[in-house]
Amino acid sequence: MDNKRYGHFDDQHREYVITDPQTPWPWINYLGNEDFFSLISNTAGGYSFYKDAKFRRLTRYRYNGVPMDNGGRYFYINDGGTVWNPGWKPCKTPLDSYECRHGMNYTRITGSKNGVEASVLFFVPLHTWAEVQKLTLTNNSNEVKRLKLFSFAEWCLWNAATDMENFQRNFSTGEVEIEDSIIYHKTEYRERRNHYAFYGVNVPIQGYDTDRETFVGLYNEFANPDAVIEGRPRNSHAHGWSPIASHYIEVELQPGESRDYIFLLGYVENKQEEKFIAPQVINKTQAVAMMARFDSSEKVDAAFAELCDYWDNLLNIYTANTGNEKLDRMVNVWNQYQCMVTFCMSRSASFFESGIGRGMGFRDSNQDLVGFVHLIPERARERIIDIASTQFPDGGCYHQYQPLTKRGNNDIGGGFNDDPCWLIFGTVAYIKETGDFSILDEMVPFDNQPGTEVTLFEHLRVSFNHVVNNLGPHSLPLIGRADWNDCLNLNCFSWDPNESFQTTENKTEGSQAESLMIAGLFVVTGKDYVELCKILPDHIKAMQNLKDIDFAAEADRAQRHVDEMVDAVKTHGWDGEWYLRAYDFYGNKIGSDECEEGKIFIESQGWCTMAGIGLEEGLVERSLDSVKERLECEHGIVLNNPAFTTYHVEMGEISSYPEGYKENAGIFCHNNPWVIIGETVAARGDDAWNHYKKILPSYVEEDRQTLHKVEPYVNCQMVAGKDAYRPGEGKNSWLTGTAAWMWYTVSEFILGIKPHYDGLLIDPCLPKTAHDYTVTRRFRGAEYEIHVSNPNGVSKGVAKMTVDGMPVEGAVVPAQPGKHIVEVVMG
Ligand code: BGC
Ligand code: NOJ
Numbered sequence: 063m064d065n066k067r068y069g070h071f072d073d074q075h076r077e078y079v080i081t082d083p084q085t086p087w088p089w090i091n092y093l094g095n096e097d098f099f100s101l102i103s104n105t106a107g108g109y110s111f112y113k114d115a116k117f118r119r120l121t122r123y124r125y126n127g128v129p130m131d132n133g134g135r136y137f138y139i140n141d142g143g144t145v146w147n148p149g150w151k152p153c154k155t156p157l158d159s160y161e162c163r164h165g166m167n168y169t170r171i172t173g174s175k176n177g178v179e180a181s182v183l184f185f186v187p188l189h190t191w192a193e194v195q196k197l198t199l200t201n202n203s204n205e206v207k208r209l210k211l212f213s214f215a216e217w218c219l220w221n222a223a224t225d226m227e228n229f230q231r232n233f234s235t236g237e238v239e240i241e242d243s244i245i246y247h248k249t250e251y252r253e254r255r256n257h258y259a260f261y262g263v264n265v266p267i268q269g270y271d272t273d274r275e276t277f278v279g280l281y282n283e284f285a286n287p288d289a290v291i292e293g294r295p296r297n298s299h300a301h302g303w304s305p306i307a308s309h310y311i312e313v314e315l316q317p318g319e320s321r322d323y324i325f326l327l328g329y330v331e332n333k334q335e336e337k338f339i340a341p342q343v344i345n346k347t348q349a350v351a352m353m354a355r356f357d358s359s360e361k362v363d364a365a366f367a368e369l370c371d372y373w374d375n376l377l378n379i380y381t382a383n384t385g386n387e388k389l390d391r392m393v394n395v396w397n398q399y400q401c402m403v404t405f406c407m408s409r410s411a412s413f414f415e416s417g418i419g420r421g422m423g424f425r426d427s428n429q430d431l432v433g434f435v436h437l438i439p440e441r442a443r444e445r446i447i448d449i450a451s452t453q454f455p456d457g458g459c460y461h462q463y464q465p466l467t468k469r470g471n472n473d474i475g476g477g478f479n480d481d482p483c484w485l486i487f488g489t490v491a492y493i494k495e496t497g498d499f500s501i502l503d504e505m506v507p508f509d510n511q512p513g514t515e516v517t518l519f520e521h522l523r524v525s526f527n528h529v530v531n532n533l534g535p536h537s538l539p540l541i542g543r544a545d546w547n548d549c550l551n552l553n554c555f556s557w558d559p560n561e562s563f564q565t566t567e568n569k570t571e572g573s574q575a576e577s578l579m580i581a582g583l584f585v586v587t588g589k590d591y592v593e594l595c596k597i598l599p600d601h602i603k604a605m606q607n608l609k610d611i612d613f614a615a616e617a618d619r620a621q622r623h624v625d626e627m628v629d630a631v632k633t634h635g636w637d638g639e640w641y642l643r644a645y646d647f648y649g650n651k652i653g654s655d656e657c658e659e660g661k662i663f664i665e666s667q668g669w670c671t672m673a674g675i676g677l678e679e680g681l682v683e684r685s686l687d688s689v690k691e692r693l694e695c696e697h698g699i700v701l702n703n704p705a706f707t708t709y710h711v712e713m714g715e716i717s718s719y720p721e722g723y724k725e726n727a728g729i730f731c732h733n734n735p736w737v738i739i740g741e742t743v744a745a746r747g748d749d750a751w752n753h754y755k756k757i758l759p760s761y762v763e764e765d766r767q768t769l770h771k772v773e774p775y776v777n778c779q780m781v782a783g784k785d786a787y788r789p790g791e792g793k794n795s796w797l798t799g800t801a802a803w804m805w806y807t808v809s810e811f812i813l814g815i816k817p818h819y820d821g822l823l824i825d826p827c828l829p830k831t832a833h834d835y836t837v838t839r840r841f842r843g844a845e846y847e848i849h850v851s852n853p854n855g856v857s858k859g860v861a862k863m864t865v866d867g868m869p870v871e872g873a874v875v876p877a878q879p880g881k882h883i884v885e886v887v888m889g
Contacts, residue, residue: 064768064769065765065766065767065768066767066768067767068080068081068082068084068085068086068089068767069081069082069085069089069162069767069774071391071760071763071775072163073387073390073391073395075163075165076165076166076373076377076395076399077163077164077165078163078164078396078773078774078775079161079162079163080104080161080162080163080164081160081161082160083104083105083149083150083151083157083160083162084150085104086767086768086770086771086772087130087413087771087772087773088103088104088105088107088130088131088413089103089104089162089164089772089773089774090102090103090104090108090164090412090413090773090795090796091103091164091165091167091168091169092167092403092406092407092796093167093168093169093184093185093186093193094167094186094193094406095167095186095402095403095406096188096189096406097112097113097191098110098111098112098113098186098190098191098192098193098329099111099112099113099115099186099406099407099411100184100186100193101411101412101413102134102135102169102184103131103134103413104149104162104164104169104171105131105134105147105149105150105151105162105171106134106135106136106137106147106148106149106151106171106182106184107123107131107132107133107134107151108123108131108133108134108135109121109122109123109133109134109218110193110327111222111411111417112191112257112329113465113466114410114421114464114465114466115222115407115410115411115417115418116221116222116223116410116417116418116421116464117220117221117222117464117466118220118257118329118466119218119220119221119222119225119417120217120218120247120259120327120329121133121135121215121216121217121218121327122216122217122218122225122304123218125416129151131151131413132152132284133216133284134149134151135184135193135195135213135214135215135325135327136149136151136152136213136214136215136284137180137182137197137211137212137213137214138153138211138212138213138214138287138290139175139178139180139199139209139210139211140209140210140211140212140290140291140293141175141176141178141207141209141210142208143293144175144176145286145290145291146173146175147173148171148172148173148180148181148182148197149162149171149173149182150173152283152284152285153285153286154285155175157173157174157175158174158175158176159172159173159174159179160172160173161173164775166369166370166373166377166395166399167185167186167369167373168183168184168185168366168369169183169184169185170182170183170184171184174202176203177201177202177203177204177205177207178199178200178201178202178203178207178209178315179198179199179200179202180197180198180199180200181197181198181200182195182196182197182198183195183196183198183362183366185365185366185369187356187365187366187368187369188365188368188369188372190328190352190355190365191328191329191330191352192326192327192328192329192352192356193326193327193328194324194325194326194356194362194365194366195324195325195326195327196322196323196324196325196359196362196366197211197322197323197324197325198320198321198322198323199211199313199315199320199321199323200315200319200320200321201315201316201317201318201319201320202318203317204317205317206314206315206316206317207313207314207315208312208313208314209312209313209314209315210290210293210310210311210312210313211309211310211311211312211313211323212287212289212290212295212308212309212310212311213261213263213307213308213309213311213325214277214284214287214306214307214308215261215306215307215308215327216274216304216305216306216307217236217238217247217249217259217304217305217306217307219232219235219236219249219250220249220250220255222416222417222418223418226418233302233303233304234302235249235250235302236249236300236301236302236303236304236305237249237251237252237300237301237305238272238299238300238305238307239343239344239346240270240272240299241346242262242266243262243263243264243265243266243267243309244260244261244262244346244349244350244353245260245261245262245270245272245307245308245309246258246259246260246344246346246349247259247260247261247305247307248344249305251337251344252342256331256332256333256334256337257329257330257331257332258329258330258332258344258349259327259328259329259330260326260327260328260330260346260349261307261309261325261326261327261328262325262326262328262349262353263309263311263323263324263325263326264323264324264325264326264353264356264357264358265311265323267309267310267311268295268310268311268312269294269295269296269297269309269310270295270297270298270307270308270309270310271289271295271296271297271298271306271308271310272298272299272300272305272306272307272308273296273298273299273300273301273303273304273305273306274300274303274304274305274306275303275304276288276289276296276298277289277295277296277298277306277308289308289310295308295310309325311323322359322362324356324357324358324359324362326352326353326356328349328352328353330348330349330352332344332345332348376398376402376437376438377394377395377398378838378840379436379437379839379840380393380394380398380436380809380815380837380838380839380840381393381394381837381838382394382813382835382836382837383835383836383837384813384833384835385833385835386833388758388760388761388764389758389760389808391760392758392759392760392804392808393808393809393813396759396760396775396776397433397777397801397804397805397808398433398437398805399776400433400776400777400796400801401430401433401434401437401801401802401805402434402437403776403796403797403801404426404430404433404434404796404797404798404799404801404802405427405430405431405433405434405441405442405445407796407797408420408421408422408423408426408427408430408465408797409423409426409797409798410422410465410797411797412794412795412796412797413795413796414779414793414794414795414796414797415794415797420462421462421463421464421465421471422449422462422463422464422465423461423462424449424452424459424460424461424462424463424478424481424484424485425461425478425480425481425484425546426799427445427449427488428446428449428484428485428487428488429484429487429488429799429802429803430799430801430802431445431446431488431491431492431802432487432488432491432802432803432805432806433801433802433803433804433805433806434802435491435492435495435496436495436817439492439495439496439498442488442492442495443492443496443498443501446485446488446489446492446501446518447501447504447506447518448463448468449463449485449488450485450506450518450521451468451506451507451508451509451510452468452469452470452509452510453482453485453508453509453521453524453525454476454508454509455508455509455514455524456524456528456531457482457521457524457525457526457527457528457531458476458477458481458482458528459476459478459481459482459485460472460474460475460476460509461474461475461476461477461478461481461543462474468510469510470509470510473565474564474565475565476543477542477543477567478542478543478544478545478548479528479529479532479539479540479541479542479543479545479577479580480545480546480577480579480580480583482524482525482526482528482529483525483526483529483580483583483584483587484587485521485522485525486522486525486526486587486588486590486591487583487586487587487590489501489502489518489522490587490590490591490594491817493594493819494816494817494818494819495817495841495842496842497819497842497877499598499601499602499605500604500605501518502517502518502519502522502598502605502608503517503518503519503602503605503606503607503608504517504518505517505607506518506521517607517608519598519608519611522591522594523616526587526588526591526620526623529580529584529588530623533576534573534574534575534576534645535574535576535645535649536576536630536633536634536635536645537626537627537629537630537634538576538577538578538580538581538627538630538631538634538635538645539576539577539580539581539584540573540575540576540577541553541575541576541577541580541644543564543565543567544564544714545577545579545580545583545665546579546583546665546733547579547665547701547716547725548563548564548715548725549563549714549715549716549718549719549724549725549726550577550643550644550652550713550714550715550716550725551563551566551713551714551715551716552573552575552644552646552647552652552712552713552714553567553568553569553570553573553575553647554566554567554568554569554714554715555568555569555647555711555712555714556568556711556714557711563714563715563718564715569647573647574645574646574647574648574649575644575645575646575647576644576645577643577644578631578635578641578642578643578644578653578665578666578669578670579643579644579665579666579669581627581630581631581635581666581669581670582631582641582666582668582669582670582671582672582673582675583669584624584627585624585627585628585631585669585670585673585675586669586672586673588620588623588624588627589624589673591620592617592620592621592624593819595613595614595616595617595620596613596614596617597819598611598613599613599614628673628675631670631675631676632675632676632679632681635666635670636676636681637651637653637654637655638655639655639684639685639687639688640653640662640666640667640684640685640688640689641653641666641667641670641675641681641685642654642666643660643662643663643665643666643702644666646712646713647712648712652713653666653702658704659704659705659706659707659708659710660702660703660704660705660706660713660716661692661703661704662688662689662692662693662702662703663701663702664689664693664699664700664701664702664730664733664734664736664737665701665733665736667685667686667688667689667693667736667737667740668733668735668736668737668739668740669736670682670685671685671686671736671737671739671740671741671743671744672736672739672740672743674743677743677744682740682743682744683744683746685740686737686740686741686744686746686749689737690749694753695729695783695784695789696756696784696789696790697729697756697757697781697782697783697784697789697790698729698731698734698753698756698757698781698783699729699733699734699737699753699756700722700727700728700729700783700784700785701725701726701727701728701729701730701733701783702716702725702726702727703727704727704785705721705722705726705727705783705785706719706721706726706727707721720786721783721785721786722782722783722784722785722786722787722789723780723782723783723786724780727783727784727785727786728780728781728782728783728786729757729780729781729782729783730779730780731757731777731778731779731780731781731798731800731804732779732798732799732800732803733803734753734754734756734757734800734803735754735800735803735804735806735807736803737753738750738753738754738807738811738812739806739807739811741753741827742811742812742827742858745827745857745858745859746827746857747812747827747828747829747830747832747857747858748829748830748857750811750812750827750829751812751828751829751832752829754804754807754808754812757777757781757800757804758804759773759774759775759776759777760774760775762774762792763775766790769788769790769791770790770791770792771791771792771793772792772793772794772795773795773796776795776796776801777795777798777800777801777804778792778793778794778795778796778798778800779793779794779795779797779798779800780792780793780794781793811825811827812826812827812828813826813835813837813850814826814827814828814850815837815839815848817841818874820874820876820877821841821874821875821876821877821878822839822841822846822848822874822875822877823873823874823875824848824850824860824863824873824874824875824884824886825858825860825873826850826858826860826886826888827857827858828852828856828857828858828888829857830855830856830857831855832852833852834849834850834851834852835849835850836848836849836850837850841877842877843879844877844878844879844880844881844882845880845881845882846875846881846882846883846884847881847882847883847884848875848884848886849883849884849885849886850886850888851885851886851887851888852887852888852889853887853888853889854888854889856888856889858888859888859889860873860886860887860888860889861887861888861889862885862886862887862889863875863884863885863886863887864884864885865882865883865884866882866883867883
């Protein structure tokens with residue numbers, strides 16, 4: 063195997079350092095985590111948007127282009143006719159040195175050529191609608207350097223979808239203004255838009271361009287724009303066609319001299335009545351004010367220090383010191399960072415998600431919460447309310463909603479019958495972390511319709527009931543359009559390639575299609591719901607709207623349904639060596655030894671073992687053993703086996719993928735943690751750790767960068783499975799539920815620090831050879847330093863625990879203010 067390395071971790075700075083620009087695939091980072099976002103690759107490719115990658119795209123990007131990763135924020139340096147970029151692309155002039163450091167919401171790219179070093183720090187300052195680019199040019203040579211510097215960004219005409227298709231309109235709408243050193247993009251501002259974008263620099267410029275064809279040349283590429291190659295800006299004004307922003311700056315550097323240039327790519331909204339200062343002249347006050355906030359190196363450095371402090375603070379909430387640097391760097395830095403990114407982006411914008419396809423997923427966003435809630439609980443709270451507001455009165459859900467409008471997305475609609483359960487999952491995680499029961503008292507509408515408000519608790523109740531009210535012939539949950547596996551489309555029956563598997567239901571009437579995955583999910587979240595109902599009477603005194611509910615009766619009712627589901631799984635959902643996956647439209651088994659292909663699936667093994675269904679009878683261990691025998695491989699656990707080799711119309715999209723990819727026997731990293739948690743339910747710490755390690759990026763990073771292909775510092779959604787052409791190759795990095803699930807698994811089930819209603823429940827599950835370790839955990843304003851030792855080499859079980867030297871009964875560290883030392887002895 064080719065073991066070439068393209069970079070390494072710098073743990074001290076929490077950075078991944080890329081040392082070769084020609085990575086096997088663009089390795090990207092995310093800037094911004096509130097309203098303004100940028101994607102940036104290791105060669106400065108990517109784009110920016112405000113809140114919504116589809117509706118408010120600021121700069122243009124070309125997907126799947128040749129060459130790959132075309133378009134970004136480029137600095138061209140013309141040094142006596144040699145033209146180069148600090149990030150190597152787009153000119154690809156060989157550099158004397160190159161380095162890209164991806165850090166926590168910032169990226170620094172440094173290149174040098176012929177004695178000149180150019181280093182660019184990219185970040186979105188906190189609470190700011192702009193990307194800062196601080197370019198430092200240094201003359202390391204012995205002669206005076208006279209450089210011609212060109213910046214470059216290409217505007218997107220706001221809607222990233224129509225920007226790529228509606229050229230009969232687009233080519234006539236583009237408008238810009240130029241004033242001082244700022245280029246303004248104001249397409250459509252004259253009519254319904256009250257926003258514009260701008261690209262400015264903090265020094266006087268000697269020229270500019272705003273028309274792409276004039277700057278680049280119609281038959282040229284970004285690699286050789288006419289203006290740059292000739293070293294002469296055209297001072298062009300875009301009228302229609304493709305507006306861009308390029309500044310031209312003449313630089314003179316004495317030997318040893320270094321100078322900073324601060325560029326700002328920003329976004330502004332104006333009130334309707336304040337849009338213009340004169341006919342056709344836009345109100346620039348806010349842009350100019352924003353420029354002033356970042357017009358010196360000192361100001362930029364202060365904003366950058368603020369961002370770094372912000373991340374120090376977030377990442378100090380949970381830190382593990384296990385003595386295993388590969389584990390620590392994922393737990394303490396990269397896994398949590400990826401959770402922030404998935405919380406912000408859901409599945410919308412990456413180098414695999416175009417930002418025009420999907421909004422925020424109902425199930426995705428709920429799951430993302432378990433990786434995020436400990437970081438910024440207030441934002442998790444707001445998110446829960448937003449998600450619940452898109453629900454329907456019967457508990458059903460829009461599968462997605464748009465971040466800008468927060469409205470359910472009609473194109474995809476609903477009918478994914480696992481969706482409601484995830485609201486319970488996300489909300490419970492929030493309450494356990496914060497102790498904030500008041501969220502259940504909040505009045506939340508259905509489908510965003512004013513006048514329909516009920517309590518959030520009622521939303522949980524209808525979520526629970528949605529499963530209960532939609533049971534099939536075996537008393538198992540009807541699957542609807544699909545469950546977690548979007549591609550197991552049991553009511554679809556499509557022979558038409560123009561139909562979307564995601565939205566087509568050609569056959570529903572009389573369907574017997576039931577899901578064991580939802581059954582397990584329902585038992586897990588149903589138990590949570592019961593527990594919540596039991597504990598709520600202690601917390602409702604302060605509440606307005608929940609006083610009259612008989613929670614004890616509700617807990618009993620819910621428990622009965624959970625028990626019935628457990629029985630139904632044992633009776634109709636056990637195949638002999640593993641849990642079945644589903645029943646199809648006709649009531650035939652899916653995921654059974656009787657099937658020729660797809661005999662066993664991971665989802666039901668994961669959820670039914672997590673739910674502990676049949677633990678006493680040994681079903682959990684049998685199922686987990688079957689996973690090891692049939693689904694596990696070198697790179698992780700595949701989704702199903704044997705892979706489907708032909709199209710099965712009664713199963714839909716799953717059988718449309720070639721063997722070993724995606725939902726057809728790919729290693730869907732997202733669901734590996736379910737099995738890992740299942741292993742911890744069975745107290746099999748060694749197995750849990752082995753499965754976990756296989757998909758832990760830092761282990762992959764060590765020796766498989768070329769094969770893995772995508773970023774080795776975050777999880778990807780899918781790694782090609784054992785049946786694929788190139789097993790171990792990763793795809794779809796960054797935006798995946800894997801991030802939250804990896805975090806949940808390691809923090810709560812392996813290292814075993816579980817937020818609970820009354821405090822922190824300590825319940826590790828370790829490989830028998832595990833070292834002693836320490837976790838520091840901030841929790842509800844207090845700080846806990848937890849030392850775990852394992853003198854007898856067990857996997858599970860807390861033999862003894864003290865808090866501040868005092869023995870405690872059981873394994874819950876009570877939530878209480880202050881600083882506490884917890885000693886845990888396993889045994
Ligand atoms: C993919 C799924 C994805 C779905 C929705 C399918 O093609 O395989 O992973 O969730 O599309 O976009
Ligand atoms: C990706 C989707 O975002 C997620 O919701 C789904 O569960 C998985 N694919 C599996 O199909």
